[in-house]
Amino acid sequence: MTHALVLSGVEKRFGATQVLYGVDLSIETGERHALIGPNGAGKSTLFNLIAGALRPSAGRIELNGANITGRAPYAISRHGLARSFQTTSVFPRLTAFDNLRCAALSGAPRGARWRNLLAGSRAIDERARGVLEAVGLAACEHRLAGALSYAQQRALDLGMALASGAHTLLLDEPTAGMSRDEARDALALIRATTAGKTLLMVEHDMEAVFGLADRISVLVRGRIIATGTPDAIRADAAVREAYLGPAAAR
Structure with a gap:
């Protein structure tokens, strides 16, 4: 074990x-x-x-x-390890896509030089777009995170943890402040996107x-x-x- x-x-x-x-x-x-x-x-x-x-x-x-x-x-x-908080921790003045790009960049190998990160920007973009689709926000790619609904921001918060490549996730009250229907959708999203992760x-x-x-x-x-x-x-x-x-x- x-x-x-x-x-x-x-x-x-x-x-x-x-x-x-x-x-x-x-x-x-x-x-x-x-x-x-x-x-x-x-x-x-x-x-x-x-x-x-x-x-x-x-x-x-x-x-x-x-x-x-x-x-x-x-x-x-x-x-x-990646963590989400009781309140959303997205960057409100960045687009949903750029929030996920930041998270993907944070998961780059330790000690990687900036020129190597830039050379791999296509892979970063692909990871960000893949996560954006997985958390149901593909249609919000170019919207500012601060303009998303509360439930969408929570989904983006989860997406940032996923985009980082973390294998272990800490989720702090992921359904707090949601309606019953929103909470049910959030749980289905967590179940689908965290398969294989701790x-x-x-x-x-x-x-x-x-x-x-x-x-x-x-x-x-x-x-x-x-x-x-x-x-x-x-x-x-x-x-x-x-x-x-x-x-x-x-």
Whole structure:
């Protein structure tokens, strides 16, 4: 069994306040894994540690066997990890196509000279157009990203992660702010475009979680209290108690 992402004893403190306590988590290569938990559980903090926006107070994080603990976001990205945020992170004054070209350029081999990048611009353009079509935005190629609808911007955000060539994707609430129909379309898009990639997703929409994830981990007050298949998580008394209170667990 190979693992794309392994967290061992990860902790995070902000001064005297401890947010994460000895988090252990292993995600298999090609797995779709959801991280759920009540508000304030530490999910965003854990994402920030994996992506390099924060440094852990203790523990180790590995990406495809490489130690990425405390490394800068750009260095982690070069190891094949891409992240989307709760709010869209597109470049609003660039076209949809140019947003994807930027992402494709970011995935160019480390140390590549600019003249080599320019010589390969046709391949960059082809990758960008391929992703543009895959995420359903081919008709919006020349539109400014800032003029796209919210759902289209979320699709473009996913496209930027895909265009980078990353093998491991962190998706932070990919359906947040969407209508039920938009969320359903977004999930279908994620399912279709991330085939073969490793996916770790934070999501509050339980229909989305149980419909997409191969396994689910539940984070409560900074600790993983359960990891398992959707059916196992549904049946877990500790999970029901965390979400609904002691009476529900009984």
